[in-house]
Amino acid sequence: MSKNHTLEIEELTDITFYILLFLVQPKHGYLIMKTIDSMTNGKFLIGPASLYSNIQKLLVSGLIELVSSENKQRKTYQTTEKGIQLLKKEVQRRREMITLAEDIFNEKGEQV
Template identity: 55%
Template sequence: MARNDALDAGELTDTSFYILLSLLEARHGYLIMQTIEEWTDGEFTIGPASLYTTIKKLLKAELIELAEGSGKKKTYIATAAGRELLKSDVERRRRMIRHAEEVWQEKEDVINEA
């Protein structure tokens, strides 16, 4: 599936997942990037170009919105639809991990022989 189609299919890319997760409370762009980097101990970073491209997509899909009284900096927050999609995507990712663990366990002998 093309990355552009992920939101249309009701799935989040890793970038949109982390941005939406960070917007469970209102944040501006730079704080979104900082928060994600802190949460992941620097393992996942988002640059400004990716951040604002993804924010535009999330706004268009009505998964986030401008927060009230955001002042000089644009501040965003997840909408109810965004929170629901995030919740659904977390469950989808849990199933993916469960499938991987099951397959890994089934194939453990083969994997250990390699």
């Protein structure tokens, strides 16, 4: 399944998940990258090319919106209501995945 197709079936990649999550409060691109780095303790990094190509996909999908473009270098984005609803569905989907994995490991006597 292509990454472009995931937004059509309402599943998020890790990158789009983090972008939507951290844009619940408005941020510009550089701050999005720094927030992801900081909040994941450096375990998940996103480069500028990946960030901006995903921002473009999220804009086209109506999941985020441009809220300010003071200058061409600093555009501020925010998750839309549609994006928040999808993010909530994704949190529940991932929670169910974790519960299933824990159940399977527990049945086998393994600790996660």
